[in-house]
Amino acid sequence: MRSVRRRQRIRNKSSRVDQAILQCMALVGVAYMLLFYYAPMYGVVLAFKDYKFFKGILGSKWVGLANFIELYQDISMPMVLRNTICISLLKILICFPAPIIFAVLLSELQLPRYKRIIQTASYFPHFISWVIVSLMMTYLFTDDRSLTNTLFRQLGWRQESYNVLNNENAFYWVCVLSETWKEIGWNSIIFLAAISGIDRQIYEAATVDGASRLQKILYITLPNLVGAVAIVFMFNFAGLLSGGGGAFDQSYFLGNSINYERSIILSTYTLEVGISLGRFSYATAVGLMNSVVSMVLLLACNAASKKFLGRSLYIEGDY
Numbered sequence: 001m002r003s004v005r006r007r008q009r010i011r012n013k014s015s016r017v018d019q020a021i022l023q024c025m026a027l028v029g030v031a032y033m034l035l036f037y038y039a040p041m042y043g044v045v046l047a048f049k050d051y052k053f054f055k056g057i058l059g060s061k062w063v064g065l066a067n068f069i070e071l072y073q074d075i076s077m078p079m080v081l082r083n084t085i086c087i088s089l090l091k092i093l094i095c096f097p098a099p100i101i102f103a104v105l106l107s108e109l110q111l112p113r114y115k116r117i118i119q120t121a122s123y124f125p126h127f128i129s130w131v132i133v134s135l136m137m138t139y140l141f142t143d144d145r146s147l148t149n150t151l152f153r154q155l156g157w158r159q160e161s162y163n164v165l166n167n168e169n170a171f172y173w174v175c176v177l178s179e180t181w182k183e184i185g186w187n188s189i190i191f192l193a194a195i196s197g198i199d200r201q202i203y204e205a206a207t208v209d210g211a212s213r214l215q216k217i218l219y220i221t222l223p224n225l226v227g228a229v230a231i232v233f234m235f236n237f238a239g240l241l242s243g244g245g246g247a248f249d250q251s252y253f254l255g256n257s258i259n260y261e262r263s264i265i266l267s268t269y270t271l272e273v274g275i276s277l278g279r280f281s282y283a284t285a286v287g288l289m290n291s292v293v294s295m296v297l298l299l300a301c302n303a304a305s306k307k308f309l310g311r312s313l314y315i316e317g318d319y
Contacts, residue, residue, distance in 0.1 A: 046284040053278075060281075067285035076269065084243045084265040090176045091244035096236055098184050100229060103191035104221055108213060122185025130249030133178060137254065142166070165254055171262040175243075175250045183245060187232075194228040195221060230305045238298035241266055241290045266290065 042057075047067055049060040071077065102122070109115045125133075140147050142163040149162060164170050198220065206216050236244070243251070248267040255263030264272075266286065274283025 044284065044288055046281050047288045049281055051281040051284075063281075067281050068289070070282065071285055071289065076264075076273075079261060080264055080266055080269045081241075083262055084241055084247070084267075087172055087175050087243045087247055087265065088240045090172055091179055091247075092233075092236055094176050095180050095183065095187075095244065096233065098180050099187035100191050100225065102184050103188040103195060104217055104225075106188065107192065107195045107221070108217070119185065122188070124185075125182045126186035128182065130246060130253055133182060134249075134253035137165070137174070137178065165256060166258045168259040168262040171254070171259045174254060175247065178250065178254075179244065179246055190228055190232065191225060194225050198224045226309065230309055234298060234301040234305065237301050238294045240297055241293050243267065 045057060046060075048062060048064055049057070050063045050066070051057065051060045106115060106118060109118070138146075141149075142165050152162075164174060202220055203216055206220060211219070239245075242248075243265045247265055251263050251265045251268040252271075255268070270283045270286045273279060274286060
């Protein structure tokens with residue numbers, strides 16, 4: 001009896017030690033969230049003040065909605081919002097479905113060796129910074145001795161050099177195509193995971209019933225991707241005023257004085273007018289407006305998904 005109690009005490013002590021370790025690991029994550037996500041929210045009050053660096057947040061004058069009124073009256077804001085929304089919508093129309101199509105096609109590839117090679121090759125551009133991508137695009141498409149200009153001259157298609165970044169009408173497509181090339185593989189991971197979770201017996205039953213490969217994609221694969229597609233679409237649409245993933249880097253590194261009217265977006269305009277000129281209150285107002293609009297769009301998408309698809313970002317009762 002004593003040995004049994006002793007073993008029980010040892011197990012209980014070991015369990016408490018394990019729980020303490022897990023709680024410490026969790027506390028690190030909680031501390032990180034509090035320090036870098038919740039504590040900075042106090043700075044939102046800058047949007048309602050005329051912030052002066054030497055006076056600090058508390059000592060700066062309260063101006064109410066003056067910064068938001070200035071934002072509304074800014075003559076450059078229509079151009080900035082047009083560029084931001086157009087780039088975001090184009091990315092939703094092109095960059096969003098591209099990983100879905102890529103994941104479906106990749107899942108249909110029957111040769112595992114080539115499948116792994118294609119996956120690795122498609123993931124690799126994600127780890128290349130936009131600084132390197134912008135330099136690559138400069139050397140490949142814009143320089144007089146670039147690959148494309150040299151090739152066009154050799155083929156006799158075009159004798160004069162063409163700089164795609166100096167064509168403001170092409171900037172939207174530069175952003176969309178470069179974003180697609182860079183992120184198509186990485187963004188397909190969530191859809192590949194959803195496809196791998198589909199019961200293979202359903203495909204086997206469809207094969208026995210004589211379903212073709214296209215029919216299995218249309219009636220098995222795609223319907224099982226609806227949940228993942230809806231969630232990813234919600235977050236993409238909620239970021240309408242952010243210009244989509246990588247938009248800031250594209251605008252900052254690929255923009256110039258010639259394509260300025262197409263390359264300037266809300267985030268780079270905030271950096272240019274708000275932070276570079278020391279107008280921190282104005283920059284905070286722009287950021288707060290962006291956050292509020294994003295939250296409204298996310299809630300609207302969530303409500304629409306719940307109404308039309310019968311699902312949302314959470315399932316009621318599963319807390």
